[in-house]
Amino acid sequence: MTEDAQPTDTDGEFDAVELEIIRNQLESVAEEMGQVLIRGAYSPNITERRDCSTALFDARGRMVAQAEHIPVHLGAMPEAVDAVLACDPHPGDVFILNDPFRGGTHLPDITLVAPVAIDGDIAGYAVSRAHHADVGGMAPGSMPAGATEIQQEGVRIPPTRLVSEGESVEDVESLILANVRNRAEREADLRAQRGANERGRRRLDELHDEHGDRLFDAFDAVIEYSRERFRAQIESIPDGEYHARDVLEGDGVTDEDIPIETTVSIDGGEITVDFSGTAPQVSGNVNAPLAVAKSAVYFVLRCVTDPDIPPNEGCYQPVTVHAPEGSLLNPRPPAAVVGGNVETSQRVTDVVFGALSDAAPERVPAQGQGTMNNLVIGSDAFTYYETIGGGAGANPDSDGRSAAQVGMTNTRNTPVEALEREYPLRVEAYSIRRGSGGDGRFRGGDGLVRSITLETDATVSLLTERRRHPPSGVAGGSDGTVGENWIDDESVPSKVTRAVTARTTVTIETPGGGGYGEPNEDEE
Helix, strand or coil: CCCCCCCCCCCCCCCHHHHHHHHHHHHHHHHHHHHHHHHHCCCHHHCCCCCCCEEEECCCCCCECCCCCCCHHHHCHHHHHHHCCCCCCCCCEEEECCCCCCCCCCEEEEEEEEEEECCCCEEEEEEEEECCCCCCCCCCCCCCCCCCCHHHCCCCCCEEEECCEEEEEEHHHHHCCCCCCCCCHHHHHHHHHHHHHHHHHHHHHHHHHHCCCHHHHHHHHHHHHHHHHHHHHHHHCCCEEEEEEEEEEECCCCCCCCEEEEEEECCEEEEEECCCCCCECCCCCCCCHHHHHHHHHHHHHHHHHCCCCCCCHHHHEEEECCCCCCCEECCCCCCCCHHHHHHHHHHHHHHHHHHHHHHCCCCCCCCCCCCCCEEECCCCCEEEEEEECCCCCCCCECCCCCCCCCCCCCCCCCHHHHHHHHEEEEEEEEEECCCCCCCCCCCCCCCCEEEEEECCCCCEEECCCCCCCCCCEEEECCCCCCCCCECEEECCCCCEEECCCCCCCEEEECCCCCCCCCCHHHHC
16 A cells, blocks of 8 residues: 555455544544543643643554644553553453553553443543642652652552442542642542543444444554555655664763664664663663653654554554663663653654654754753642743754744643642743754744742752753754753752742743754855
8 A cells, every 4th residue: 555545444344435534533532532631630730731642542452543642642552551451451440550660651640541341342442641740759740850769759550440340449549649749639630531531432432333343343444554654654765774872961860971872774664763772771760661762763753754644553563662671761660760751752752863864864853952841849739840842943944943842742831820820939931032043044943931930938840951962953054052940040950859948930941943954145
C-alpha cells in the first residue's frame, strides 16, 4: 500500500468511506473523554493547562485512537495497558497506577485504565492519564530537584484495582489520598478521570450498537492502515545508520554533563533506534523509564512523517527502541525519575531529530528550547505547577514560533487571572523574551519571561535545561539564547529546590530556538 492508498479490509468488508467514518468516531470518543476530564477536574493543572491525555485500546491492549493531547503521555500509555493486562482484569474494574517501572512515566502522572465490556466480555479499554499537582514525597509538587530515589518523589502505585467489578475499593483510594497534599483536589481530579473513562465505555458501547461486531474488525483495519502508511513514509528516507549525541546539564545532584547517544538504523520500512552509548543511570532524578524514551522516539517519527496518518498502534509496530538496562533511559528501581519524564524526554527528542537531520534534512527543524522549564511553588496548603513555553526551532521554510510549548509537552499556560485567583501568588511579568531566538535565513522563535512573587512562605522547585548549552541552529543558522533562573536577584542552577519566604520573586527566562540557514544579506 502506498502513502496515498485508500484503506480497505483484506476480506473486502470495509470500503474507504465506512472505515474513515468508524476511525473518526473512535477518535471523537477519545476527544470527548478528554473534554469530560478537563471540565470535571478541580486542579488548574488540568482545567487550565490541560496536562492530561485520553485514549482507547482494543482487547489486546493495542491503541486504536487517541486525543491529540500530551506526546509524552500518549507514547507511554501502551506500557500502562500492558501492565494492567498482566493483572487479569475483569469487566467493571478500574485500575490505577503511576509506577514508572510498571507502566507509568513519573509519579505525578496517574493513569486510570477501565476495561470496556460488551456482551459480558472485555472488548477494549478506556484510558486516562493526568498530571496531578501533588502525589506526596519530600517536596510540594512531588518534583524535588535533589531526589535520589523514587520514594522521595511521592506515593508509588503499581497497577491496583480502584474499582473491582463495579464496586469501589474505598481502602485503596483512602490509602492513596492519605499520602498526598491537597487531598480534596486530588480526590476531585481522580473522580474526573473516572468520569472520563466511563464516558469512553458508554460511547464505545454505543458504537457497538451501531456497527455490531464489525467494530472489532475496524480496530484491526485502522491499525493496519496506519502501519502501511507509516512504513511507506519510512521507506522514503534513505537506508543507513545515522548518529547523534547531546547532553543533559546535570542531574540535580551534580552539574556534570550527562551524555545521550543514539544510532538510528533505517532498513526499508523498519526503523531501529538504539541508545547504546548513553550514560548509565545517575543518582539524581533525570533517569527516564524506557517508556518515556519510546514516547520521545514516536513523537519525532510522527513529526518527520505524514501528520495525517491516524495515530494508533500501527505507527509503533515498525519501530524498535533499545536502551541498555541500567542506563539513563532504562534505569533500575529505585532510581529517581521525575525529571526524566519532563526534561530527559526533551533531550531524547533533540538527539533523535539530530540523527535524522542527516537522513532527511528537509524534514528536521533547528533545535527548539529543549526544556519544559518546570516550576513548582507549593506548601501544605497549595501546589502550583507550570511548564513554561519558549522558542521553537526554525524550519527549512519558516521562522520558529515564539512562546511555544516545544517537544514532548503540549500543555497550555495557566492564565494570569486563574493563577492569581487560585494561589497566593502575583504575576509581575509575563512577556516574550525578545531577541532570544537564533538568527538565520529563518529565525528561531523567542522564549518567555515569567516572573512570580509569593505572598506566603513556600517551597520552590525548578527542573530546567538549556541553561549552559544553547539550542543549536542548523545549516548556518545561529544558536538560540540559553535560559536563566532567578530567585530575587540570585541566579540559581537549572535544577534546584529551595524554601523561600513571602515576597520572594521567582523569574524564569526561557531559551530561544535555533535559527535555520545562513542569513540572507539582501534581507538584512
